[in-house]
Structures are given as C-alpha cells and as structure tokens.
Amino acid sequence: MSDVVLEGTALTKRFGGLVAVSEVHVAVQRGEILGLIGPNGAGKSTLFRLIAGIMKPTAGRVAFRGRDITNRPAHDVVVAGVAATHQIVRPFREMSVLENVMVGAFFGHRPRPRGVHRAREAAMEALTVCDLADRAASPARALTLGGQKWLEVARALATRPEVLLLDEVLAGLNPTETDRTLELIRAINERGTTIVIVEHNLRAVRGLCSRIVALVQGRKVVEGAPEAVLADERVVTAYLGPHHG
Numbered sequence: 001m002s003d004v005v006l007e008g009t010a011l012t013k014r015f016g017g018l019v020a021v022s023e024v025h026v027a028v029q030r031g032e033i034l035g036l037i038g039p040n041g042a043g044k045s046t047l048f049r050l051i052a053g054i055m056k057p058t059a060g061r062v063a064f065r066g067r068d069i070t071n072r073p074a075h076d077v078v079v080a081g082v083a084a085t086h087q088i089v090r091p092f093r094e095m096s097v098l099e100n101v102m103v104g105a106f107f108g109h110r111p112r113p114r115g116v117h118r119a120r121e122a123a124m125e126a127l128t129v130c131d132l133a134d135r136a137a138s139p140a141r142a143l144t145l146g147g148q149k150w151l152e153v154a155r156a157l158a159t160r161p162e163v164l165l166l167d168e169v170l171a172g173l174n175p176t177e178t179d180r181t182l183e184l185i186r187a188i189n190e191r192g193t194t195i196v197i198v199e200h201n202l203r204a205v206r207g208l209c210s211r212i213v214a215l216v217q218g219r220k221v222v223e224g225a226p227e228a229v230l231a232d233e234r235v236v237t238a239y240l241g242p243h244h245g
C-alpha cells in the first residue's frame, strides 16, 4: 500500500521567462531512498528546493504527511520534519564538530531536546551515526571534505527529520569517501529516515536508490525502478545526446 510522506503536485517554477520546473508531480513514499536525476540544467536542484520548502513554487503545492506546507517558511518545514543538507547553513568553522551539530539539535523537529545536556546527547548520537564521534572536539575546519559533508548530514540528522533531502553529497569525494557515504546513507535509511537524493553519480544512484525520478528540461520524463529508468531511451538520450550508440 502506498504511504506518501512528502508530495509535490503540479510544481512549476519560473525564473523570468525560463521554466526550470514544469508541472512535476513527485510522491515520496515513506521509508524509500528516492533519487532525482537528470542532465545539467534539468531542474533537479530547483525541484529539490521546492520540496524542501527552501524555495516557493510559481504554481503547485507541496504537502508533508498530507498537510499543505507550500507557503510555510523554510524553518517551519524543518520543524515539521523535513531537513535538507544544504538548507542547514555552512559549518561554523571555528566551532567544534559537536557544537555545529548541537545547532541542528536545537533548531529541529519538535519535541526539541530540552537543555544543553539533551542537545549534546542528540548531537553525539547523530555524530556516532555519521562516524564522527571521535572528532567531536575538533574544530569543523579541521575536517576533510568528506568529513565536512558528513558533518552537514549529522547536522541535518540532529533535527530528527522524517525526510532527509541530500543535494549532491557525493560531489568531490574520492572513491573511499564515496563508498563510506553510501554506507552512511543506507544506515540512516535503515534507522527509519526517508531519503531523497539529487545525484550526478549514476552508478551510485543505481546501487543506492529504491526508486528514481528522471527530469529532462524541467519535466518528469520517467520514474520507477533504477534499472528501468536508467535504461529508458529518453533518459539515455538526454544524457548522451540523440546520436549515441
């Protein structure tokens, strides 16, 4: 039975004369890892921002657990239970890794932890999931790029979201960091968090996602199981051009 937790209906976003996203319907099922793919400029980041509540659509609606959140301020959307990695401000470089994650714990989903002690506990739990517990006291600036991405995930996780939206978390990572990040995303999902990921690395998407939505020129062209979507002629043509093969 379908159990839709986050849903965008007829979402359209225009920037002046450019239609970045055009009448897209996307229904995120509870517990899944949903991938958003498409070539450069297809509208992935724009759609991501619309469903994360960071950007307001020109037309269409966004609902979380059946409630309309279209015009709610971005912060209210986090409180409701949707967190996006890049929605959380960049790490405070001079603050410790733990303090950075405590910011997420304080501003997240209700009921929020009461007091510094509980926020620290919630932050340590998120750091443990993200393999950063032993770096808790280090300044954020001392982390590698991979470490900084995991810190961003930990901060989002500390808000205790029902839906975690990840925007190109694998970009710039080396193969070891990529594998570790994929394991991390699976572990977070197995703990019960629904995940939406925008990703350029199609090999990673194929192995990670339970379902994929493909966008081309602002429109959803196909959705379904990874193998079927990645083999779809419209998707292959959009990535490789009309004269491939």
Ligand SMILES: Nc1ncnc2c1ncn2[C@@H]1O[C@H](COP(=O)(O)OP(=O)(O)OP(=O)(O)O)[C@@H](O)[C@H]1O
Pocket: 015, 018, 019, 020, 038, 039, 040, 041, 042, 043, 044, 045, 046, 047
């Ligand atoms: N704030 C903005 N103002 C004007 N145009 C924008 C804005 N954001 C995105 N666009 C345009 O909207 C279209 C879709 O962009 P978007 O970033 O959503 O695509 P994308 O699929 O995420 O691309 P990429 O893979 O390159 O990140 C592009 O033509 C882009 O130039």
